[in-house]
Amino acid sequence: MNLVCLKLFFWIACFLIVGELGLEVRAKQRGWESILFGLTTSVQSVPQQGQEDSEFGPTANFPFRSRVIPLERKSGNHRYWVASSSHAEDIYLPPSMTFPDILERLLKEAGGDVAVLNASRAGIDIPENGNDLKRWGEQWRPDIVILYQMSMTISSIAKRTLAGTRAQGAPALNHAAKAVGPITWVNRLVEMTTIYANVKGQISARIGANRVLANDLGLQGEQEFSAMLQDFIDITRATGSVPVLTTFATSNTRKHLAVFPKDIALGLFKYSSFLSVEGWVTSVERLNAVIRRVAAQEGIMLIDVEGAVAGRPEFFRDFVHFTPAGHDAVARTMRDALTGHERGEPVLSAVQRGAVQ
């Protein structure tokens, strides 16, 4: 046996490498991230060369994707903390075009001395938002913490409660289930390849659409979501900040169910293939109701982002992520609620009024 015997394997490796390179070049041309030509930014990522000089974070000393400010605050300065995921981090847009930064500008225009810290990271859920707040909240001492989260929670709850893999011989399968489970660096590397991203989008999503899908998260989902919100509110208050909840908005709502865009449906199944399109719409409606209920129970301010932008596809590039116009609309909605803009109230008073109520 010699290396020549392995030529079949070398050929396969060559095809895969060439295919990946080709797709990476294509991805670069389309402005997408790839292994060779650029990776995601995130709150925890190590700053790149020269990034320290940028107007925006994250940097080594400033873990937010927003305008860099010093740790020490001047008197009269108010700090807002936006806890979200890819909705607010939005690596496909410059930070100045995401709603947290637009909100900062609008609040300043309204006469407030404010800084908005964008503590959002793609792929994280409410408990991780809470952990980030615990980790950096005491240092950066935000006055107001705005939570904008839902789709990640729906995905994770659906995966836990609707996967439907019933154990065969419980103790044994618990072990077997772990056989492929842990995410290793190899998994991550494979998932980072453009081949994987393309195939996942084109094939997995279509297969996902053919599963037996649930039309609702169920009561358990609502209870879990409610508990997550409650924990986040407690963490916020423990930090000495005022929590603000927001309803969650999607590009398409119940009125679009009959003519739901295929590309948006496929995008849903790409990341979570347990809920039907109707299931997603219903879950968003029901969890928004949970948000309203928790806000009322806790006496905290609620910003109705759903009422302002939901069901208006021009504000979204997919089911849950905003276009620049969408970011702007969300920021204006938040500004109006936070400042009592229409009533000409000063910054913070509306929040405090909401908290008292």
Add this chain to the structure above:
Amino acid sequence: MSFNSSEFLFFFPLVLVAYTLTFHRERWREVMLILASYLFYMSWNWRYAGLLVFATVVDYSVGRLIVQESRPGVRRIILIASLCSNLGMLCVFKYYNFFVELSGPITTIFGLDVSFLKHELLLPIGISFYTFQTMSYTIDLYRGEKVLEKDFLKFAVFVSFFPQLVAGPIVRARHFLPQLHRIPAVSQDRIQDGLLLVFRGLFKKIAIADLLGLLAVDKVFANPAAFSSWDLMIALYAYTFQIYNDFSGYSDIAIGLARILGFDLPQNFNRPYLSQSVREFWTRWHISLSTWLRDYLYISLGGNRVPRWRMRVNIMITMLLGGLWHGAALHFIAWGAYHGFLLMLFRRKDDGVISSEWWVTLRRQVVCFHLIVLGWLLFRVQDLPNLVQYVEGLAKNGMGTQFHGLFYMILGLAIVLHIVPIERWKKIETQFFRLPVSVQAGAYAILLVLYCGFTLESPAFIYFQF
């Protein structure tokens, strides 16, 4: 690190390069195979490599002692010690908690709570396979077969050989050890042949078994009440093909990987659902286990050379233990008992005789297939309420369907692939091998990429749990 994981995609080519570099030095080659096998096994849980070392050392030593000892009584004691060691490992890790649970209702009568006796140890993956393999070695030696392996490294390769370590086929010493004394038969043709087997296995696992599970079966068995009688019935057929493709897919990959490395592993499946009797089914399904049970359990109990009633008892004991081998749960024992009952009930003289009438063959195949399918219901459910719910649903829940066309297509494909004669596949394979290597590689690369898309949640092989 399963065969269908990303890690294995990196692991095996690295092993192959290292194997090629050490190929012409026997010792190095063996050490390399042992290292690779232990790395593979330790990727699940490094602690359990100790068990593998223990089984290797014990059975290597026992083998030598049995051959050196001439006194029958002492030989017997040595064998019993070896069996106790192997079965003891199985009992502690696989069956201990089950028996503690079973004794619960009895001890409760006396006011005792034994739940504190349960341990939290995870079942070491593949333990049922390698303990049976090492047991067969010592039993063969005890029976006087000339399979003694004096070379410890070769014996360690026999026990730990990674392609078949965690889910078989269960290899016999007389089949595998002689291969270690020859230069492994590696050639371009065998590599091509092995790689095709690997991809065939991956296709069975990912494109058929996993998809049948993900698109319907898992959901249906999780909540039978939510599905119609039609869906429940179809899901049962689907599970029948899911478990076949899952396990035979694994066996194909194992045999293919071994062939690439220059070794031959025994065939483990032979289109079992075309069997004309349950007896024939057991000569086509998980062949390495069924022959193991026949040779080391059924024959040891007396086999056919006993009165008829005793033979039936032997069959039942063998099948009950065969069921228990699959897992420490009552439904596996019930499945074993069901097959034991079928084997006793339908034991005919013309078993295995091929009928010249096609309709007789077809009738027998259809009847046998449905008896097997019913058995899989016992195998798949987790407990009695789940079984009752499923059976009630089969009788009451109407005829609508929640399954999509893709699911029916895959089920249809699974049936067709099972029915197509092996000769037809051989012809297609021969034509494929005539293509230039670069074209073959292109086809494999495309398949690899497609598999990435098929692996939604990439579940483990079903037989890993056994």
